[in-house]
Amino acid sequence: MDASRWAKRATSIAGLLTAWFLLAAVGPELLPGPAATAASFAEQVQQSSYWDAVVASTVRVWMAFVIAAVLAVPIGLLIGWNAMVGDFVFPPLELLRSSPPIAWIAFTILVVPTATLGLPVIGIIEVENIVFIAFLGAFFPILLNTIEGVRGIDEEFSRAAASLGAASWQTFRHVIYPGALPSIHTGMIVGMGLAWVNLVAAEMTGVGGLGFLTWSAFTGGSYPVIIVGMVSIGALGYLSSAIVRRAGISQIPWQETQAA
Amino acid sequence: MSRQDTDDRKSTDDRKSTDGPLQNGQRPGSERAQGGIDGEALVEIDGLTKIYDPGGADVLAVDGLDLDIGHNEFVCLLGPSGCGKSTVLECIAGYLGPTEGEVRVDGERVRDPDPSRGVVFQENRLFPWKTIGENARFGPQMRSAVDDDRIEELLGDTGLDGFEDAYPHELSGGMQQRAELVRLLANDPDIMLMDEPFSGLDAMTKELMQEMLLDIWEEESRTVLFITHDVEEAIFLADRVVVMTARPGEVKEVIDVDLERPREFDMVTTEEFTSYKERAIDLIHDEAERAMAQAEGQ
Numbered sequence: 001m002d003a004s005r006w007a008k009r010a011t012s013i014a015g016l017l018t019a020w021f022l023l024a025a026v027g028p029e030l031l032p033g034p035a036a037t038a039a040s041f042a043e044q045v046q047q048s049s050y051w052d053a054v055v056a057s058t059v060r061v062w063m064a065f066v067i068a069a070v071l072a073v074p075i076g077l078l079i080g081w082n083a084m085v086g087d088f089v090f091p092p093l094e095l096l097r098s099s100p101p102i103a104w105i106a107f108t109i110l111v112v113p114t115a116t117l118g119l120p121v122i123g124i125i126e127v128e129n130i131v132f133i134a135f136l137g138a139f140f141p142i143l144l145n146t147i148e149g150v151r152g153i154d155e156e157f158s159r160a161a162a163s164l165g166a167a168s169w170q171t172f173r174h175v176i177y178p179g180a181l182p183s184i185h186t187g188m189i190v191g192m193g194l195a196w197v198n199l200v201a202a203e204m205t206g207v208g209g210l211g212f213l214t215w216s217a218f219t220g221g222s223y224p225v226i227i228v229g230m231v232s233i234g235a236l237g238y239l240s241s242a243i244v245r246r247a248g249i250s251q252i253p254w255q256e257t258q259a260a
Numbered sequence: 261m262s263r264q265d266t267d268d269r270k271s272t273d274d275r276k277s278t279d280g281p282l283q284n285g286q287r288p289g290s291e292r293a294q295g296g297i298d299g300e301a302l303v304e305i306d307g308l309t310k311i312y313d314p315g316g317a318d319v320l321a322v323d324g325l326d327l328d329i330g331h332n333e334f335v336c337l338l339g340p341s342g343c344g345k346s347t348v349l350e351c352i353a354g355y356l357g358p359t360e361g362e363v364r365v366d367g368e369r370v371r372d373p374d375p376s377r378g379v380v381f382q383e384n385r386l387f388p389w390k391t392i393g394e395n396a397r398f399g400p401q402m403r404s405a406v407d408d409d410r411i412e413e414l415l416g417d418t419g420l421d422g423f424e425d426a427y428p429h430e431l432s433g434g435m436q437q438r439a440e441l442v443r444l445l446a447n448d449p450d451i452m453l454m455d456e457p458f459s460g461l462d463a464m465t466k467e468l469m470q471e472m473l474l475d476i477w478e479e480e481s482r483t484v485l486f487i488t489h490d491v492e493e494a495i496f497l498a499d500r501v502v503v504m505t506a507r508p509g510e511v512k513e514v515i516d517v518d519l520e521r522p523r524e525f526d527m528v529t530t531e532e533f534t535s536y537k538e539r540a541i542d543l544i545h546d547e548a549e550r551a552m553a554q555a556e557g558q
Contacts, residue, residue, distance in 0.1 A: 165375030
């Protein structure tokens with residue numbers, strides 16, 4: 001990207017900061033300004049409780065994302081590829097999707113157990129029940145985009161593969177899967193964003209993490225910490241999405257690259 | 261744009277180098293022309309009828325079409341748009357089942373797509389997620405029988421050497437069509453089914469592609485069914501031009517083209533060529549008018 005575009009972007013962010021500064025100076029008495037927030041931030045990063053919250057939220061969101069991707073991509077590929085699988089598997093998923101993940105919080109905390117998974121290489125990990133809420137946020141966008149990705153592949157690619165001697169599973173491997181990748185990638189970026197949204201909401205119920213840090217600052221009346229929480233969640237969310245975007249682009253080198 | 265330039269230059273240079281030995285070598289062209297008439301047919305189409313059913317309204321696309329294609333014969337199906345040419349090809353490829361009638365290849369009834377019946381699509385269907393090299397290897401790779409020398413030879417013959425690692429979208433339209441031809445030839449099909457493969461190319465590139473296709477066809481023994489609505493293209497390429505009627509598609513007339521081979525593009529201005537062309541245009545004109553009336557009626 002050229003320098004003038006960076007300059008424009010930097011200017012617009014400087015504008016936002018200035019507006020915040022002015023609003024804090026003349027506006028509502030309780031709104032902390034940039035300076036107060038920065039001071040609070042400096043204080044927070046020296047406390048282990050802040051870093052515990054950062055680690056807790058980050059681990060939860062990535063667990064949710066990985067489990068969602070590992071389940072949603074194969075299920076979505078099968079639903080999109082095979083009409084019969086689609087008819088059997090998709091309707092119940094559509095029903096479950098009709099309740100937004102946040103509506104699942106009470107149910108999850110009461111009913112869903114914290115699971116212990118034994119994984120090869122990684123070893124034993126504990127998946128807290130709250131991860132399920134973030135998982136729901138990520139699962140459906142990845143699933144729906146995977147299905148769309150498969151259905152959007154021109155039938156002539158499958159025909160071409162068949163006429164070149166590809167068996168059905170080879171068509172799946174060489175046409176359906178790679179053909180759906182760009183759409184899967186989009187679903188993952190959206191899914192990561194929604195995993196954060198839903199995790200933060202779920203954490204506010206009192207299970208630690210940055211969501212809880214922000215919420216307890218509200219109940220404790222420490223206004224700058226609320227903004228520190230908001231900014232931290234925003235930064236980590238942005239970073240997570242950037243990682244997913246980058247990793248995805250490396251998997252689809254054949255796509256004409258678009259500006260980030 | 262610079263890619264396009266190199267593309268054209270490359271193919272012209274390439275042609276010079278491959279033309280020489282071909283012109284001096286034996287030309288089994290005249291033998292081939294008769295192959296379809298005397299020899300046993302490779303493709304036998306008996307009373308092919310296809311009815312489409314888009315939302316309840318039955319559309320009769322092809323009505324009782326009979327056609328035989330001989331071994332090593334080059335046949336062009338010529339007809340106005342929407343006359344069911346592609347439907348015939350799709351039935352031979354095994355993508356569609358006939359509503360009535362039968363298509364047999366090598367005596368066996370066609371049921372599914374098969375690598376012995378290769379297809380080149382109108383809009384190229386190279387896999388965008390695979391490089392040119394990976395596309396070229398696709399057919400043999402499915403049978404775990406990749407012959408790298410053969411792939412390299414084909415890429416070289418079509419002026420695509422050096423583009424193995426490029427993705428299709430990085431190539432010009434003409435290069436993409438050549439790459440698709442390579443992918444097909446690497447699979448060594450008995451018959452090549454080509455559905456208006458050059459219709460999206462500019463006039464210059466189209467001529468070069470036609471000559472290249474004839475070079476390949478004359479060099480290796482192949483059977484080709486080539487669909488087009490371009491009269492000149494049909495006569496230039498074919499041993500036999502099968503003129504189809506407007507929908508529902510039937511065979512209106514078959515023109516045996518006895519122009520000598522190898523054919524070069526300056527041939528299209530000769531009197532002999534022109535008389536074939538006039539005849540074909542006469543035949544197709546009424547059908548094109550009918551097709552247009554149908555299209556307006558819809």
